[in-house]
Amino acid sequence: MQRDEHGDRRARAGGADAAPDPMTGRLLDGRYRIGSRIARGGMASVYEATDLRLDRTVAVKVMHPGLGDDNEFAERFVREARAAARLSHPNVVAVYDQGDDEGTVFLAMELIPGHTLRDVIRKESPMSPAKALAVMEPVLSALAAAHRAGLVHRDVKPENVLIADDGRVKVADFGLAKAVSTDTQHTATGGVLIGTVSYLAPELVISGRADARADVYAAGVVLFELLTGTKPHEGETPIQVAYKHVHEDVPPPSTFEPGLPAYVDALVARATARDRELRPADAAVLLHQVHRVSHALAEGVLDDADLTADLTPLRMQVEAVEAPGPDDTAPEPFDSREFATLTAPIRTVSEPAPTPPRPAPPRPPAPKAEPPGRRRSRKGLVLLIVALLLLVAGGAGAWWFLDGRYTSTPGVLGMTQKAAERELEAAGLDPKAGDPAYSETVEAGRVVSTDPDPGSKVLDGGTVTITLSLGKERYDVPVLKDLTEDEAQDALTTGHLGFGTTTEKWSDTVAAGIVISSSPKAGTTLRPDAPVDLVVSKGPKPVKLQDWVGKDADDAKEWLKDKGLKGKVSKEEYSDDVDEGDVISMDPPAGTTVHRGDTVSFVVSKGPELVEVPSVRGQGVAAATETLENLGFNVETHDAPGSLGLGFVFSQSPGGGEMVRPGSTISLSLI
Known part of the structure; x- marks a missing residue:
């Protein structure tokens, strides 16, 4: 699942009143049916979509409206497809298609359900060196494939490293990549810096020039972040961060996590050297160095002086040996060429231009002249003194302007x-x-x-x-219970904390969509952007109805009450098959899933419908039989003890006035 720079999760509706995304439901190029938005970046949004032609789910990146009208942006967008499509590697997000549907420029890409490396950093960093290098290995493998193909990613960052649910690692968004040319490496946007400032190589900040070593630098920063849980350079503005990339080395990870082996510090230093000439030539070289360090870690080596020296950038080694002492702050005022320039006029003074000869006038006897050699010797001495004075004066002036008027x-x-x-x-x-x-x-x-x-x-x-210092930046987890999920996420953002994951749980007391609890719990103090997980109610757990037909209705109503349901008798009927008080039928029927608070209706039996038996005592057997049979009874007769053969009813069973089922048999005793 692709996300933007800030690691946005799968897009959610902002509530019932949120305006629908106009792209959702649209058919692009007669092929891609756009679904929900899953990420939004500075230049484009990413949607889950269905490729109707191949019947598969893809991710479609759509340039934001209006940017497609800018030829420069559109051309860069198209270059993304062409550049990334050249890469076929298991750790690179595949690009399937590119198109323009009436001004809507889009890419169709492989959909990676899962999360980003940013989510992993928030939850698991600082990591052990072995685990951090294991995470970086597939990333560097993907970049090495790109560098072999002559491509530079230019925007390596945790948000562009996707981790699928099955553990696959994929590098995404080669939208800022461009083919490396031997004659030009200027910025792809005419001098505008492309990339996330926290991971920009110094040369990109200074000149916009980039090659594979810019990706190596960014990968080194990501490794630093995995090892320490923090970025190496922070600032209130992007410009401050970029300035630090140019003027400050990435600190050793061991300054944040003591105990890391020196060769791990050296690996990070090599990858993030400000002078790109000191970095590995490309990701393949850095991957080889990662393998060496991983092997040392696997062997349990705590200190390997040879490996550390081999990985430490050469210039850093020289500076460590030749660095001036703390009191040696004055620069050398002149180099050899400056000295030669300063003394050139002095040499001109010692060789005056010749004058025309003229007759010597008569002069009185003079003392014996000094030998010519001595006069030349004195003149040379004077000139040497003058030169030294000029040199001292120049040096003093240079010292003053270069160092003397400054204080450390x-x-x-x-x-x-x-x-x-x-x-x-x-x-x-x-x-x-x-x-x-x-x-x-x-x-x-x-x-x-x-x-x-x-x-x-x-x-x-x-x-x-x-x-x-304000001390460590920490924020308390706010009270999120009883908020909606969207309200809870807003509260976390306002509180400088991150949203982790949502777990849904049945609850008989909390309405669906409302937060039940958070982890960590409210009041826990965390680092900024630390993830907070939510437990959100799905409402009461549904109940599957048992079959109560033919069973006692009172027992059925008691069972429903225990499940938070309501039971009522909607009707009572006579039944020859169902005993009185038992359920004849139920609505909804057995097996139906219902929710807490729902009502189940029953039709309850009143038992069979009874008929009153008339009294036929004293009647003749024929008349009594006719009366009873007309009422639907069966009649049987027998002589009473001591019968006289008169044919009159002496007694009956059931007796007159009793209630019996229709069709019952009435026994008559005749006298």
Whole structure:
């Protein structure tokens, strides 16, 4: 499932009043039936769709309305299809088709149900080095395939790494990739930076030029994030973050997670070297280095000096050996060419231009002249002194302009504000309090950074801005119980926390769609964007009706009551087959699924309909028999004990006035 930069989950309706997406239900190019939107990015939205021609589910990326009118955007969109379609690799999201339906430019791609690496980072980072490298291996394999094909992704980030429900890892969105050309590598958008600023290589920030090593840098940043759970460079604005990518090295992951092997730090340093000449040439080389580190981890190696030295960028090794001491801050005022330029006029003075000869005037006797060699020696000495004086003066001037009028910013990190201000004022600088910032490592109220950085040159009397720490950035999980799912997600966003997953659960007490609980629970303190999972009610659990026909109606009503249902007798009927008080029929019938609060109606038997037996005592047998048979009774006769043969009814059974079923037999005793 594709998502945008912020890891948006599958799009949900914003409630009953939310405006329907105009794309949903539309048929693109007579082939793709657009379904629900599953992601939205800065340039396009992604929908789940059905390919009617091949009868399969795909993901369709549709450029936002209006952008298709911009030829530059449209051409880049088309390049995405052509570039990604050239890649056939199990770890690359496949691109099936590209088209333009009356100005709606779209791509048809492989649909990956699942989540993104951003979700994994939120839930599982910091990771162990072995697990982080295992996650990166398929990503680097996909990038290596692209680099072999002459393509640069240019937007490697966790949001573009999809993890299917079956565990497959896929790199998505080669929309910013372009074929590498040997004669030009300018930005694909005429100088506009493409890519997410947290993962931009320094050369992309400076010149917009990119090759495979820009992807290597971004992959190194993703690895850093897996190992530490945080991004290496943070800032209040994208420009501040981009500035740090250019001017600051990615810190060793072990500064955030102590105990990581030095060769893991070295691997990250090599991949994220600011000088791209020090990085691996492409993702295939970095993948080889990842395999070496993974092997060392699997062997349980805690320290491998040779592997660490091999991975550490060469320039960092040289700087570690040749770095000047803390007091050696003055640059060399001249190099050899500057010195030659400075002394050239001096050499001209020592060789004056010749003058025309003229007759020497008569002069009085003079003391014995000094030998010519001595005069030349003195003149050369004077010129040498002048040259040295000029050199010293020039050096002093250069020192003053290049270093003498500057002061090194004192290191005040970790100090209280007052202590830091005293230190800066003692150095002749003007301290100024800037906006405070959160810090994972510096306690609240102490200096987390300065501008300029410690050790940087600043003019005497210049201003140094102090940034005080607000402490660790943490937020409490709000009370989400009794909110709708959408309201709970909004509350998490407002509270700087992330939405994790939703689990639905039956509840007899909480209405459907309402949050039952959250994990972590309300009041738990978390890092920003930490995921919070929700348990949402599906309402009461449905009940499957038992068969109560032929059974006691009172028992049936008691069972329904225990299940939260209502039972009522809608009708009572005579029945020759069902005993009185038992159920003749029920509505809904047995086997039907009903919900809590529903009503089940019963037709209950009154038993068979009874008829009163008339008294026929004293009647002649013929008349008595006729009376009873006309009422539907059967008649049988027998002589009473001591019968006289008169043919009159002496007694009957059942007796007169008794209630019996129609068709019952009446026995007559004759006298």
